[in-house]
Amino acid sequence: MPTGAPDGAPIADADDLAQADGTGGVIHDVVAVGNALVDVLARSDDEALERLGLAKGTMALVDAGRSQVIFEQMGPTIEASGGSAANTAAGIAALGGRAAFLGRVADDALGRTFTHDIRAVGVTFDPVPAALDGEDTVTGHCLVLVTSDAERTMATHLGVASDFDSVDVHDGHIASARVLYLEGYLWERESAKTAMRRAIDAAHAADASVALSLSDPSCVERHRREFLALIEDDVDLLFANEDEVRLLFGGGTSFDAAVSNIEETGILAALTRGAQGALVVTPTGPLEVPAAPVAEVVDTTGAGDLFAAGFLAGITHGHAPADAARLGALCAAEVISHVGARPQADLAALAAEKGLGID
């Protein structure tokens, strides 16, 4: 656990906020780092997932050819900007928070759409353009197959998102931020890991907190030792769902045992459990927060991302962890009530209505 880790209280207060403007630049509540992706969503069914060899509820990385094969077998689509950490940044901005996003897009139609959409909601995004020089010089896209139980199964062709490296890390943004939020999905290539370590160093230097999302069970399986080391040394705030946090501590770990392990690290952790709500692990004990009611769950794409958005917006604006988690649950409930992983309703108004606004 790094110096300055939170003790269950809000990560920062007004004094910290003033300090965070040490560079004289824009202050961001959160700088989010992740894959810049446009989602291509379609309804599907279990049979089609099986035929396509996709494991329900997970994210698989695919190359351009396989992405094309899956796309051709998908039903009518809707395209909407996505990317896990980018969704979180968009949610924070929609709540009235100040967020920046770091990620790599190509100079193509999807890249322009991604850039437009994240800026339009008020997120700072100044990408380093990737030159067009081959089949893989495309903006990353994520094929999302939504089954009738509202579960989403994803096949991602990263394109240039996987080229994320140190040139994409804006130290200035990080130095002016309260929280650096890292998406576990990006923890694949050495150059991206190096870039994220550099971002972490910049956060430590600026006394910003470091938050990590475990992103996906298969992501945890591939990188659990590195994630555990990050949690030990660098992370102040962890986001994970039930499967991910169990896998983090080894295959057969129960949820309760995983919670105990998290408690031993002393960090703050927000663990989401779908319809069961969330458990916030704080140094003073765990807090249960119920899921917010939803008339009809249509598409769970982005549920975890928007929970993180509400939690981060809350915690950087003085909410206690339980209220931050309630705000997270409210944002998650909005995003699962429609197709697509970015908020469609006025999140700030929804939050204010429930007494959870961040103004």
Place this chain on the structure above:
Amino acid sequence: MPTGAPDGAPIADADDLAQADGTGGVIHDVVAVGNALVDVLARSDDEALERLGLAKGTMALVDAGRSQVIFEQMGPTIEASGGSAANTAAGIAALGGRAAFLGRVADDALGRTFTHDIRAVGVTFDPVPAALDGEDTVTGHCLVLVTSDAERTMATHLGVASDFDSVDVHDGHIASARVLYLEGYLWERESAKTAMRRAIDAAHAADASVALSLSDPSCVERHRREFLALIEDDVDLLFANEDEVRLLFGGGTSFDAAVSNIEETGILAALTRGAQGALVVTPTGPLEVPAAPVAEVVDTTGAGDLFAAGFLAGITHGHAPADAARLGALCAAEVISHVGARPQADLAALAAEKGLGID
């Protein structure tokens, strides 16, 4: 009124259906002709519409430059295939009907998305590819600004859709169809009008019925004399909303007077009135059909298109006009309950549940 116009009874029966296969080709219930467009939807407000000079609830044609200016001022977007007649074709296919679509796309990302989406729902679409040779050689797109009252205001850059001409008319599709459905929006350029007249001739030759949608008030204002002549000579079935049908018979015409004028033509007309439902004008008198209930009206984009889908699917499968209109109302209710102009729920299942299925 042309020979063989419907008299309020279903347009065709099983015998007609057998005849329709005279070419030995695929039989389609409906061949729809219109602008091939991808919609780019975003939430907006009255102030923004005014600032952008857009008249609420209407469709404006814009060039590439103005489209770009509006796009840059729009909030976060969702992209989804659209186009009025294309939405209708998609709705018919989603109900289990057989539909083909005729329209022009470019060989670009939007064109590939449009083609994928309409084929994926089961619509026959074999476009003539437009070569890429300039700024306007782009697939048409429609910027849709959705206000909090769920009203949509549209700015369309037609791109290659406006190049629709006779080469895009597949006589074989039309000869094998029960109904040729024309979108009034396409009634702009001489080459497109010539192509639609050729399609009408092919429909007459094959004893197919001709349906026309008036599309938009400004469209009616520009072309009312030509539309009236079409209704007099060629059209069997008319789709319009209240504003459009009033404008058709001149500025100050009341809805009741417009209905009387329609009755005099002897054609079948399905007139939609938003939350007030629809009025079906038949040679034996008008029938009122209420709107189907909707939990929350989110975005009215595609309401008229999906009403037409349900009505056409019903009428080509033996439903009486009132039941066809009920099916139309059901399809419209589904599409206004979410963002986007194509159905997201299983329309065939919804229809079956209400005893309105076309199987």
